[in-house]
Amino acid sequence: MKRGKEVPEKDLGFQLAPMIDVVFVIMLFFMVMAGAVKVEYEIKTTLPGTVENTESTDQPEEVNIGVSEAGEITLNQDPIGRPGDKELKDLYIEMKKLADAATQAKMKIVVTVAAEETAKYDRIMNVLDVLAKAKVSNVTFSATSGDEF
Amino acid sequence: MGGSAGGESDDPDFQIAPIIDVLLVLLIFFMSITSAQVLKIDKNIFLPVAKNGEERDDKGKGAVLLNVAWDKALGTVKVSLDETVLDLEDKEKSVEMIRQKAIDPATKKHNPKARLLIRADRLVTAKYINKVLELGAEAGLDNIAFTGLNQEDQAMLAKRGGQ
Numbered sequence: 001m002k003r004g005k006e007v008p009e010k011d012l013g014f015q016l017a018p019m020i021d022v023v024f025v026i027m028l029f030f031m032v033m034a035g036a037v038k039v040e041y042e043i044k045t046t047l048p049g050t051v052e053n054t055e056s057t058d059q060p061e062e063v064n065i066g067v068s069e070a071g072e073i074t075l076n077q078d079p080i081g082r083p084g085d086k087e088l089k090d091l092y093i094e095m096k097k098l099a100d101a102a103t104q105a106k107m108k109i110v111v112t113v114a115a116e117e118t119a120k121y122d123r124i125m126n127v128l129d130v131l132a133k134a135k136v137s138n139v140t141f142s143a144t145s146g147d148e149f
Numbered sequence: 150m151g152g153s154a155g156g157e158s159d160d161p162d163f164q165i166a167p168i169i170d171v172l173l174v175l176l177i178f179f180m181s182i183t184s185a186q187v188l189k190i191d192k193n194i195f196l197p198v199a200k201n202g203e204e205r206d207d208k209g210k211g212a213v214l215l216n217v218a219w220d221k222a223l224g225t226v227k228v229s230l231d232e233t234v235l236d237l238e239d240k241e242k243s244v245e246m247i248r249q250k251a252i253d254p255a256t257k258k259h260n261p262k263a264r265l266l267i268r269a270d271r272l273v274t275a276k277y278i279n280k281v282l283e284l285g286a287e288a289g290l291d292n293i294a295f296t297g298l299n300q301e302d303q304a305m306l307a308k309r310g311g312q
Contacts, residue, residue, distance in 0.1 A: 016165055016169070019169075020165075020168070020169065020172065023169075023172045023173065023176055024172065026176060027172060027175055027176045027179060030176065030179030030180050031179050033179075034179050034182050037182075038298050038299060038300060038302060039204060039205075039298070039299040040196070040204075040205050040268075040296050040297070040298065040299075041199045041200065041201075041202030041203060041204060041205065041296065041297055041298070041299050042199070042202050042203055042204075042205050042266065042294040042295065042296045042297075043199050043201075043202040043203075043294065043295045043296075043297065044203070044264075044292070044293070044294045045293045045294070045295065046291055046292060046293060047282065047285075047286050047291040047293060067275070086198075115275035115278075116275060117274060117275055117276035117279075118274050118275070118276065119274065119275045120271060120272060120273070120274060120275075121197060121269045121270065121271055121272070121273040121274070121275070121278055122197040122271030122272070124275060124278070124295075125197035125198070125199055125271070125295060125297050126197075128199070128295060129198070129199045129200065129201050129202065129297070130201075132199070132201040132202055132203075133201040141278070141279075141282065141293070142279070143275040143276055143278065143279035
């Protein structure tokens with residue numbers, strides 16, 4: 001009856017193989033998560049203001065982009081984006097042209113996004129996103145009662 | 150002279166130590182990029198997509214964060230400054246709270262670099278965005294940034310029924 005006492009306790013030591021397994025699994029988890037991570041991006045705009053200036057300055061080119069309640073986009077009163085068109089390729093092409101022309105002429109381009117009061121923020125962000133893509137930085141925002149459309 | 154040339158019979162062993170080193174470095178890398186970018190977003194706010202925007206950088210600049218959630222039942226917004234809910238009817242108080250938030254703790258003065266970060270739900274209407282901008286303007290903040298996600302949040306989109 002000395003069965004239990006006879007078994008020598010073997011020191012297994014530090015086991016590397018299971019540790020590598022675990023590390024691999026954790027690493028795979030983080031690798032997969034890294035691809036699906038949602039990052040918060042920001043689009044900068046400024047509020048229109050007044051600055052005292054003694055030197056003469058060039059008049060910047062002004063562009064007005066309208067956003068209607070239904071989601072229709074207009075560029076200087078001309079329709080350029082249908083409701084539901086999130087990519088707004090036509091607007092991008094026009095804005096890119098204007099931005100490039102302004103850069104060549106060493107002029108500034110000022111874009112005002114005028115949205116109807118009932119226009120959705122999602123649609124406004126579509127426009128702001130396109131402007132950011134076209135590298136237009138001077139963007140101001142205003143909401144109108146809707147009579148201007 | 151059999152030092153370096155005489156090793157043809159030595160079969161190089163599989164070295165476990167450098168493997169572990171590399172694995173740990175990779176693990177730390179992926180852990181850091183994942184945890185640094187995970188958002189702490191108000192779950193009621195469904196941000197729009199702004200994949201061409203810049204990544205948020207709050208270092209060295211005082212960012213005044215305004216969360217604008219949409220109450221579908223009431224058809225109005227709930228604006229909160231960090232955790233505090235602002236009353237849009239009590240404009241003076243709201244402006245004062247935003248102004249306090251824009252004070253540089255080091256100089257105890259208004260931080261001219263402070264910017265207003267608007268994190269609004271995609272259903273919020275322009276009227277309310279304008280109201281929030283007005284609050285910021287009256288508090289002396291003219292640097293505005295609208296925030297959005299780098300990619301579509303499919304889970305939230307399904308929850309909202311594609312809106």
